[in-house]
Amino acid sequence: MKPMKSLGFYEKRLKDLENNITEDGKLLSQYEEVLRYESDPRAMGRFEKEIERQRESVTRYQQEYTELKQELIGYQPTEVLYVEKQLQQMDEKINVLLKGQVVIYKNQYKMRQALLERYNASEKVIIGSITQQLNQTQLVLTENLLQALDNNMVSEPEMQQMLAALEDRLPSLPHHQADIAEIIKDPEMDARHKLKVTLPIIPMLVEYEGELELGSGFNVKSAWQQLVTKLRRK
Structure with missing residues:
Protein backbone atom coordinates (compact mmCIF):
# COMPACT_ATOMS: atom_id res chain seq x y z
CA MET A 1 0.00 0.00 0.00
CA LYS A 2 1.32 3.43 -0.88
CA PRO A 3 2.25 5.82 1.93
CA MET A 4 -0.51 8.28 2.82
CA LYS A 5 1.59 11.23 1.66
CA SER A 6 2.13 9.66 -1.73
CA LEU A 7 -1.54 8.73 -2.00
CA GLY A 8 -2.62 12.24 -1.07
CA PHE A 9 -0.25 13.71 -3.64
CA TYR A 10 -1.69 11.62 -6.45
CA GLU A 11 -5.24 12.28 -5.31
CA LYS A 12 -4.56 16.02 -5.48
CA ARG A 13 -3.12 15.67 -8.99
CA LEU A 14 -6.22 13.73 -9.99
CA LYS A 15 -8.47 16.43 -8.56
CA ASP A 16 -6.50 19.17 -10.33
CA LEU A 17 -6.78 17.20 -13.55
CA GLU A 18 -10.54 16.89 -13.07
CA ASN A 19 -10.84 20.66 -12.51
CA ASN A 20 -8.77 21.47 -15.60
CA ILE A 21 -10.87 19.16 -17.76
CA THR A 22 -14.06 20.69 -16.37
CA GLU A 23 -12.89 24.22 -17.23
CA ASP A 24 -11.81 23.19 -20.72
CA GLY A 25 -15.16 21.46 -21.17
CA LYS A 26 -16.96 24.71 -20.37
CA LEU A 27 -14.80 26.57 -22.89
CA LEU A 28 -15.55 23.95 -25.54
CA SER A 29 -19.28 24.37 -24.88
CA GLN A 30 -18.90 28.12 -25.39
CA TYR A 31 -17.19 27.52 -28.74
CA GLU A 32 -20.01 25.17 -29.69
CA GLU A 33 -22.64 27.80 -28.87
CA VAL A 34 -20.86 30.56 -30.79
CA LEU A 35 -20.32 28.37 -33.86
CA ARG A 36 -24.05 27.75 -34.15
CA TYR A 37 -24.52 31.36 -35.23
CA GLU A 38 -21.14 32.26 -36.74
CA SER A 39 -21.05 32.89 -40.49
CA ASP A 40 -17.70 34.60 -41.08
CA PRO A 41 -15.27 32.01 -42.50
CA ARG A 42 -12.31 33.78 -40.88
CA ALA A 43 -13.95 33.69 -37.45
CA MET A 44 -14.88 30.05 -37.98
CA GLY A 45 -11.25 29.34 -38.85
CA ARG A 46 -10.09 30.95 -35.60
CA PHE A 47 -12.52 28.90 -33.55
CA GLU A 48 -11.45 25.75 -35.39
CA LYS A 49 -7.84 26.44 -34.35
CA GLU A 50 -8.98 26.93 -30.74
CA ILE A 51 -10.82 23.61 -30.87
CA GLU A 52 -7.69 21.96 -32.26
CA ARG A 53 -5.79 23.34 -29.26
CA GLN A 54 -8.43 21.74 -27.07
CA ARG A 55 -7.63 18.43 -28.75
CA GLU A 56 -3.96 18.91 -27.81
CA SER A 57 -5.02 19.56 -24.22
CA VAL A 58 -7.13 16.39 -24.20
CA THR A 59 -4.07 14.42 -25.39
CA ARG A 60 -1.99 15.83 -22.51
CA TYR A 61 -4.78 15.17 -20.03
CA GLN A 62 -5.07 11.60 -21.33
CA GLN A 63 -1.34 11.04 -20.77
CA GLU A 64 -1.52 12.41 -17.25
CA TYR A 65 -4.63 10.38 -16.53
CA THR A 66 -2.89 7.17 -17.68
CA GLU A 67 0.06 7.88 -15.38
CA LEU A 68 -2.19 8.65 -12.40
CA LYS A 69 -4.28 5.55 -13.02
CA GLN A 70 -1.14 3.44 -12.80
CA GLU A 71 -0.08 5.14 -9.58
CA LEU A 72 -3.50 4.57 -8.06
CA ILE A 73 -3.75 0.85 -8.86
CA GLY A 74 -5.38 -0.84 -5.90
CA TYR A 75 -6.92 2.43 -4.81
CA GLN A 76 -9.33 3.67 -7.46
CA PRO A 77 -11.40 6.64 -6.20
CA THR A 78 -14.60 7.47 -8.09
CA GLU A 79 -12.81 10.48 -9.59
CA VAL A 80 -10.76 8.13 -11.77
CA LEU A 81 -13.81 6.87 -13.63
CA TYR A 82 -15.29 10.37 -13.74
CA VAL A 83 -12.13 11.81 -15.30
CA GLU A 84 -12.07 9.00 -17.87
CA LYS A 85 -15.69 9.76 -18.78
CA GLN A 86 -14.94 13.49 -19.04
CA LEU A 87 -12.05 12.83 -21.42
CA GLN A 88 -14.19 10.60 -23.63
CA GLN A 89 -16.95 13.21 -23.79
CA MET A 90 -14.53 16.00 -24.69
CA ASP A 91 -12.85 13.92 -27.38
CA GLU A 92 -16.21 13.01 -28.91
CA LYS A 93 -17.42 16.64 -28.84
CA ILE A 94 -14.23 17.90 -30.47
CA ASN A 95 -14.58 15.36 -33.28
CA VAL A 96 -18.21 16.34 -33.85
CA LEU A 97 -17.44 20.06 -33.83
CA LEU A 98 -14.53 19.87 -36.23
CA LYS A 99 -16.35 17.59 -38.65
CA GLY A 100 -19.59 19.54 -38.26
CA GLN A 101 -17.99 22.88 -39.00
CA VAL A 102 -16.66 21.64 -42.33
CA VAL A 103 -20.18 20.52 -43.28
CA ILE A 104 -21.73 23.80 -42.13
CA TYR A 105 -19.14 25.90 -43.97
CA LYS A 106 -19.58 23.96 -47.21
CA ASN A 107 -23.36 24.19 -46.94
CA GLN A 108 -23.29 27.93 -46.35
CA TYR A 109 -20.86 28.39 -49.24
CA LYS A 110 -23.22 26.53 -51.58
CA MET A 111 -26.18 28.58 -50.35
CA ARG A 112 -24.33 31.84 -50.95
CA GLN A 113 -23.27 30.74 -54.42
CA ALA A 114 -26.83 29.71 -55.30
CA LEU A 115 -28.10 33.06 -54.03
CA LEU A 116 -25.58 35.02 -56.10
CA GLU A 117 -26.56 33.11 -59.25
CA ARG A 118 -29.82 35.08 -59.19
Missing part, protein backbone atom coordinates in the same frame (compact mmCIF):
# COMPACT_ATOMS: atom_id res chain seq x y z
CA TYR A 119 -28.01 38.36 -59.92
CA ASN A 120 -26.11 39.99 -62.75
CA ALA A 121 -22.47 41.08 -62.44
CA SER A 122 -23.15 44.60 -61.16
CA GLU A 123 -25.72 43.38 -58.64
CA LYS A 124 -23.31 40.74 -57.35
CA VAL A 125 -20.93 43.52 -56.33
CA ILE A 126 -23.61 44.80 -53.95
CA ILE A 127 -25.05 41.46 -52.84
CA GLY A 128 -21.74 39.58 -52.53
CA SER A 129 -20.42 41.29 -49.40
CA ILE A 130 -23.88 41.22 -47.83
CA THR A 131 -24.32 37.46 -48.25
CA GLN A 132 -20.91 36.85 -46.66
CA GLN A 133 -22.33 38.28 -43.43
CA LEU A 134 -25.47 36.14 -43.38
CA ASN A 135 -25.58 33.00 -41.24
CA GLN A 136 -27.39 29.86 -42.32
CA THR A 137 -30.75 30.88 -40.85
CA GLN A 138 -30.57 34.27 -42.57
CA LEU A 139 -29.60 32.65 -45.87
CA VAL A 140 -32.62 30.34 -45.65
CA LEU A 141 -34.91 33.28 -44.93
CA THR A 142 -33.51 35.25 -47.88
CA GLU A 143 -33.92 32.28 -50.21
CA ASN A 144 -37.53 31.80 -49.07
CA LEU A 145 -38.36 35.45 -49.69
CA LEU A 146 -36.77 35.42 -53.14
CA GLN A 147 -38.63 32.24 -54.07
CA ALA A 148 -41.89 33.84 -52.97
CA LEU A 149 -41.08 36.86 -55.13
CA ASP A 150 -40.21 34.70 -58.14
CA ASN A 151 -43.40 32.66 -57.76
CA ASN A 152 -45.64 35.75 -57.65
CA MET A 153 -46.70 35.01 -54.09
CA VAL A 154 -46.31 38.67 -53.06
CA SER A 155 -48.77 41.28 -54.26
CA GLU A 156 -47.84 44.72 -55.62
CA PRO A 157 -49.16 46.50 -52.47
CA GLU A 158 -47.09 44.14 -50.29
CA MET A 159 -44.00 44.85 -52.36
CA GLN A 160 -44.54 48.61 -52.10
CA GLN A 161 -45.11 48.24 -48.36
CA MET A 162 -41.79 46.43 -47.94
CA LEU A 163 -39.91 48.97 -50.07
CA ALA A 164 -41.33 51.84 -48.04
CA ALA A 165 -40.27 50.16 -44.81
CA LEU A 166 -36.79 49.55 -46.21
CA GLU A 167 -36.48 53.15 -47.35
CA ASP A 168 -37.29 54.31 -43.82
CA ARG A 169 -34.41 52.18 -42.54
CA LEU A 170 -31.81 53.44 -45.02
CA PRO A 171 -29.89 55.42 -42.37
CA SER A 172 -29.30 52.23 -40.39
CA LEU A 173 -28.05 50.10 -43.26
CA PRO A 174 -24.61 48.74 -42.27
CA HIS A 175 -23.04 48.52 -45.73
CA HIS A 176 -23.60 49.76 -49.26
CA GLN A 177 -26.10 52.33 -48.04
CA ALA A 178 -25.68 54.49 -51.15
CA ASP A 179 -26.09 51.55 -53.53
CA ILE A 180 -29.21 50.23 -51.79
CA ALA A 181 -30.73 53.71 -51.54
CA GLU A 182 -30.12 54.31 -55.23
CA ILE A 183 -31.85 51.04 -56.13
CA ILE A 184 -34.88 51.69 -53.93
CA LYS A 185 -35.34 55.20 -55.34
CA ASP A 186 -34.68 54.31 -58.99
CA PRO A 187 -37.84 55.39 -60.91
CA GLU A 188 -37.02 53.16 -63.88
CA MET A 189 -36.81 49.93 -61.87
CA ASP A 190 -40.01 48.08 -60.97
CA ALA A 191 -40.84 47.05 -57.41
CA ARG A 192 -40.12 43.36 -57.99
CA HIS A 193 -36.59 44.02 -59.28
CA LYS A 194 -35.90 46.50 -56.49
CA LEU A 195 -36.88 43.91 -53.91
CA LYS A 196 -34.90 41.17 -55.58
CA VAL A 197 -31.72 43.21 -55.04
CA THR A 198 -32.58 44.60 -51.62
CA LEU A 199 -34.13 41.56 -49.90
CA PRO A 200 -30.76 40.12 -48.71
CA ILE A 201 -30.30 43.20 -46.52
CA ILE A 202 -33.46 42.48 -44.51
CA PRO A 203 -32.04 39.72 -42.26
CA MET A 204 -29.26 42.12 -41.26
CA LEU A 205 -31.81 44.67 -40.05
CA VAL A 206 -34.33 42.47 -38.24
CA GLU A 207 -34.57 39.08 -36.56
CA TYR A 208 -37.19 36.63 -37.74
CA GLU A 209 -38.49 33.89 -35.43
CA GLY A 210 -40.93 32.20 -37.83
CA GLU A 211 -40.69 28.82 -39.49
CA LEU A 212 -37.86 28.65 -42.00
CA GLU A 213 -38.85 25.53 -43.91
CA LEU A 214 -38.31 25.63 -47.62
CA GLY A 215 -41.25 25.09 -49.94
CA SER A 216 -44.81 24.88 -48.73
CA GLY A 217 -43.82 24.99 -45.04
CA PHE A 218 -42.91 28.67 -45.33
CA ASN A 219 -45.80 31.04 -44.59
CA VAL A 220 -45.06 33.90 -46.96
CA LYS A 221 -47.88 36.22 -45.92
CA SER A 222 -47.12 35.91 -42.23
CA ALA A 223 -43.35 36.26 -42.69
CA TRP A 224 -43.71 39.25 -44.99
CA GLN A 225 -45.97 41.11 -42.57
CA GLN A 226 -43.74 40.28 -39.59
CA LEU A 227 -40.71 41.64 -41.39
CA VAL A 228 -42.44 44.83 -42.52
CA THR A 229 -43.62 45.43 -38.94
CA LYS A 230 -40.13 44.88 -37.54
CA LEU A 231 -38.51 47.12 -40.15
CA ARG A 232 -40.77 49.94 -39.05
CA ARG A 233 -39.54 49.65 -35.48
CA LYS A 234 -36.49 51.88 -35.21
Whole structure:
Protein backbone atom coordinates (compact mmCIF):
# COMPACT_ATOMS: atom_id res chain seq x y z
CA MET A 1 0.00 0.00 0.00
CA LYS A 2 1.32 3.43 -0.88
CA PRO A 3 2.25 5.82 1.93
CA MET A 4 -0.51 8.28 2.82
CA LYS A 5 1.59 11.23 1.66
CA SER A 6 2.13 9.66 -1.73
CA LEU A 7 -1.54 8.73 -2.00
CA GLY A 8 -2.62 12.24 -1.07
CA PHE A 9 -0.25 13.71 -3.64
CA TYR A 10 -1.69 11.62 -6.45
CA GLU A 11 -5.24 12.28 -5.31
CA LYS A 12 -4.56 16.02 -5.48
CA ARG A 13 -3.12 15.67 -8.99
CA LEU A 14 -6.22 13.73 -9.99
CA LYS A 15 -8.47 16.43 -8.56
CA ASP A 16 -6.50 19.17 -10.33
CA LEU A 17 -6.78 17.20 -13.55
CA GLU A 18 -10.54 16.89 -13.07
CA ASN A 19 -10.84 20.66 -12.51
CA ASN A 20 -8.77 21.47 -15.60
CA ILE A 21 -10.87 19.16 -17.76
CA THR A 22 -14.06 20.69 -16.37
CA GLU A 23 -12.89 24.22 -17.23
CA ASP A 24 -11.81 23.19 -20.72
CA GLY A 25 -15.16 21.46 -21.17
CA LYS A 26 -16.96 24.71 -20.37
CA LEU A 27 -14.80 26.57 -22.89
CA LEU A 28 -15.55 23.95 -25.54
CA SER A 29 -19.28 24.37 -24.88
CA GLN A 30 -18.90 28.12 -25.39
CA TYR A 31 -17.19 27.52 -28.74
CA GLU A 32 -20.01 25.17 -29.69
CA GLU A 33 -22.64 27.80 -28.87
CA VAL A 34 -20.86 30.56 -30.79
CA LEU A 35 -20.32 28.37 -33.86
CA ARG A 36 -24.05 27.75 -34.15
CA TYR A 37 -24.52 31.36 -35.23
CA GLU A 38 -21.14 32.26 -36.74
CA SER A 39 -21.05 32.89 -40.49
CA ASP A 40 -17.70 34.60 -41.08
CA PRO A 41 -15.27 32.01 -42.50
CA ARG A 42 -12.31 33.78 -40.88
CA ALA A 43 -13.95 33.69 -37.45
CA MET A 44 -14.88 30.05 -37.98
CA GLY A 45 -11.25 29.34 -38.85
CA ARG A 46 -10.09 30.95 -35.60
CA PHE A 47 -12.52 28.90 -33.55
CA GLU A 48 -11.45 25.75 -35.39
CA LYS A 49 -7.84 26.44 -34.35
CA GLU A 50 -8.98 26.93 -30.74
CA ILE A 51 -10.82 23.61 -30.87
CA GLU A 52 -7.69 21.96 -32.26
CA ARG A 53 -5.79 23.34 -29.26
CA GLN A 54 -8.43 21.74 -27.07
CA ARG A 55 -7.63 18.43 -28.75
CA GLU A 56 -3.96 18.91 -27.81
CA SER A 57 -5.02 19.56 -24.22
CA VAL A 58 -7.13 16.39 -24.20
CA THR A 59 -4.07 14.42 -25.39
CA ARG A 60 -1.99 15.83 -22.51
CA TYR A 61 -4.78 15.17 -20.03
CA GLN A 62 -5.07 11.60 -21.33
CA GLN A 63 -1.34 11.04 -20.77
CA GLU A 64 -1.52 12.41 -17.25
CA TYR A 65 -4.63 10.38 -16.53
CA THR A 66 -2.89 7.17 -17.68
CA GLU A 67 0.06 7.88 -15.38
CA LEU A 68 -2.19 8.65 -12.40
CA LYS A 69 -4.28 5.55 -13.02
CA GLN A 70 -1.14 3.44 -12.80
CA GLU A 71 -0.08 5.14 -9.58
CA LEU A 72 -3.50 4.57 -8.06
CA ILE A 73 -3.75 0.85 -8.86
CA GLY A 74 -5.38 -0.84 -5.90
CA TYR A 75 -6.92 2.43 -4.81
CA GLN A 76 -9.33 3.67 -7.46
CA PRO A 77 -11.40 6.64 -6.20
CA THR A 78 -14.60 7.47 -8.09
CA GLU A 79 -12.81 10.48 -9.59
CA VAL A 80 -10.76 8.13 -11.77
CA LEU A 81 -13.81 6.87 -13.63
CA TYR A 82 -15.29 10.37 -13.74
CA VAL A 83 -12.13 11.81 -15.30
CA GLU A 84 -12.07 9.00 -17.87
CA LYS A 85 -15.69 9.76 -18.78
CA GLN A 86 -14.94 13.49 -19.04
CA LEU A 87 -12.05 12.83 -21.42
CA GLN A 88 -14.19 10.60 -23.63
CA GLN A 89 -16.95 13.21 -23.79
CA MET A 90 -14.53 16.00 -24.69
CA ASP A 91 -12.85 13.92 -27.38
CA GLU A 92 -16.21 13.01 -28.91
CA LYS A 93 -17.42 16.64 -28.84
CA ILE A 94 -14.23 17.90 -30.47
CA ASN A 95 -14.58 15.36 -33.28
CA VAL A 96 -18.21 16.34 -33.85
CA LEU A 97 -17.44 20.06 -33.83
CA LEU A 98 -14.53 19.87 -36.23
CA LYS A 99 -16.35 17.59 -38.65
CA GLY A 100 -19.59 19.54 -38.26
CA GLN A 101 -17.99 22.88 -39.00
CA VAL A 102 -16.66 21.64 -42.33
CA VAL A 103 -20.18 20.52 -43.28
CA ILE A 104 -21.73 23.80 -42.13
CA TYR A 105 -19.14 25.90 -43.97
CA LYS A 106 -19.58 23.96 -47.21
CA ASN A 107 -23.36 24.19 -46.94
CA GLN A 108 -23.29 27.93 -46.35
CA TYR A 109 -20.86 28.39 -49.24
CA LYS A 110 -23.22 26.53 -51.58
CA MET A 111 -26.18 28.58 -50.35
CA ARG A 112 -24.33 31.84 -50.95
CA GLN A 113 -23.27 30.74 -54.42
CA ALA A 114 -26.83 29.71 -55.30
CA LEU A 115 -28.10 33.06 -54.03
CA LEU A 116 -25.58 35.02 -56.10
CA GLU A 117 -26.56 33.11 -59.25
CA ARG A 118 -29.82 35.08 -59.19
CA TYR A 119 -28.01 38.36 -59.92
CA ASN A 120 -26.11 39.99 -62.75
CA ALA A 121 -22.47 41.08 -62.44
CA SER A 122 -23.15 44.60 -61.16
CA GLU A 123 -25.72 43.38 -58.64
CA LYS A 124 -23.31 40.74 -57.35
CA VAL A 125 -20.93 43.52 -56.33
CA ILE A 126 -23.61 44.80 -53.95
CA ILE A 127 -25.05 41.46 -52.84
CA GLY A 128 -21.74 39.58 -52.53
CA SER A 129 -20.42 41.29 -49.40
CA ILE A 130 -23.88 41.22 -47.83
CA THR A 131 -24.32 37.46 -48.25
CA GLN A 132 -20.91 36.85 -46.66
CA GLN A 133 -22.33 38.28 -43.43
CA LEU A 134 -25.47 36.14 -43.38
CA ASN A 135 -25.58 33.00 -41.24
CA GLN A 136 -27.39 29.86 -42.32
CA THR A 137 -30.75 30.88 -40.85
CA GLN A 138 -30.57 34.27 -42.57
CA LEU A 139 -29.60 32.65 -45.87
CA VAL A 140 -32.62 30.34 -45.65
CA LEU A 141 -34.91 33.28 -44.93
CA THR A 142 -33.51 35.25 -47.88
CA GLU A 143 -33.92 32.28 -50.21
CA ASN A 144 -37.53 31.80 -49.07
CA LEU A 145 -38.36 35.45 -49.69
CA LEU A 146 -36.77 35.42 -53.14
CA GLN A 147 -38.63 32.24 -54.07
CA ALA A 148 -41.89 33.84 -52.97
CA LEU A 149 -41.08 36.86 -55.13
CA ASP A 150 -40.21 34.70 -58.14
CA ASN A 151 -43.40 32.66 -57.76
CA ASN A 152 -45.64 35.75 -57.65
CA MET A 153 -46.70 35.01 -54.09
CA VAL A 154 -46.31 38.67 -53.06
CA SER A 155 -48.77 41.28 -54.26
CA GLU A 156 -47.84 44.72 -55.62
CA PRO A 157 -49.16 46.50 -52.47
CA GLU A 158 -47.09 44.14 -50.29
CA MET A 159 -44.00 44.85 -52.36
CA GLN A 160 -44.54 48.61 -52.10
CA GLN A 161 -45.11 48.24 -48.36
CA MET A 162 -41.79 46.43 -47.94
CA LEU A 163 -39.91 48.97 -50.07
CA ALA A 164 -41.33 51.84 -48.04
CA ALA A 165 -40.27 50.16 -44.81
CA LEU A 166 -36.79 49.55 -46.21
CA GLU A 167 -36.48 53.15 -47.35
CA ASP A 168 -37.29 54.31 -43.82
CA ARG A 169 -34.41 52.18 -42.54
CA LEU A 170 -31.81 53.44 -45.02
CA PRO A 171 -29.89 55.42 -42.37
CA SER A 172 -29.30 52.23 -40.39
CA LEU A 173 -28.05 50.10 -43.26
CA PRO A 174 -24.61 48.74 -42.27
CA HIS A 175 -23.04 48.52 -45.73
CA HIS A 176 -23.60 49.76 -49.26
CA GLN A 177 -26.10 52.33 -48.04
CA ALA A 178 -25.68 54.49 -51.15
CA ASP A 179 -26.09 51.55 -53.53
CA ILE A 180 -29.21 50.23 -51.79
CA ALA A 181 -30.73 53.71 -51.54
CA GLU A 182 -30.12 54.31 -55.23
CA ILE A 183 -31.85 51.04 -56.13
CA ILE A 184 -34.88 51.69 -53.93
CA LYS A 185 -35.34 55.20 -55.34
CA ASP A 186 -34.68 54.31 -58.99
CA PRO A 187 -37.84 55.39 -60.91
CA GLU A 188 -37.02 53.16 -63.88
CA MET A 189 -36.81 49.93 -61.87
CA ASP A 190 -40.01 48.08 -60.97
CA ALA A 191 -40.84 47.05 -57.41
CA ARG A 192 -40.12 43.36 -57.99
CA HIS A 193 -36.59 44.02 -59.28
CA LYS A 194 -35.90 46.50 -56.49
CA LEU A 195 -36.88 43.91 -53.91
CA LYS A 196 -34.90 41.17 -55.58
CA VAL A 197 -31.72 43.21 -55.04
CA THR A 198 -32.58 44.60 -51.62
CA LEU A 199 -34.13 41.56 -49.90
CA PRO A 200 -30.76 40.12 -48.71
CA ILE A 201 -30.30 43.20 -46.52
CA ILE A 202 -33.46 42.48 -44.51
CA PRO A 203 -32.04 39.72 -42.26
CA MET A 204 -29.26 42.12 -41.26
CA LEU A 205 -31.81 44.67 -40.05
CA VAL A 206 -34.33 42.47 -38.24
CA GLU A 207 -34.57 39.08 -36.56
CA TYR A 208 -37.19 36.63 -37.74
CA GLU A 209 -38.49 33.89 -35.43
CA GLY A 210 -40.93 32.20 -37.83
CA GLU A 211 -40.69 28.82 -39.49
CA LEU A 212 -37.86 28.65 -42.00
CA GLU A 213 -38.85 25.53 -43.91
CA LEU A 214 -38.31 25.63 -47.62
CA GLY A 215 -41.25 25.09 -49.94
CA SER A 216 -44.81 24.88 -48.73
CA GLY A 217 -43.82 24.99 -45.04
CA PHE A 218 -42.91 28.67 -45.33
CA ASN A 219 -45.80 31.04 -44.59
CA VAL A 220 -45.06 33.90 -46.96
CA LYS A 221 -47.88 36.22 -45.92
CA SER A 222 -47.12 35.91 -42.23
CA ALA A 223 -43.35 36.26 -42.69
CA TRP A 224 -43.71 39.25 -44.99
CA GLN A 225 -45.97 41.11 -42.57
CA GLN A 226 -43.74 40.28 -39.59
CA LEU A 227 -40.71 41.64 -41.39
CA VAL A 228 -42.44 44.83 -42.52
CA THR A 229 -43.62 45.43 -38.94
CA LYS A 230 -40.13 44.88 -37.54
CA LEU A 231 -38.51 47.12 -40.15
CA ARG A 232 -40.77 49.94 -39.05
CA ARG A 233 -39.54 49.65 -35.48
CA LYS A 234 -36.49 51.88 -35.21
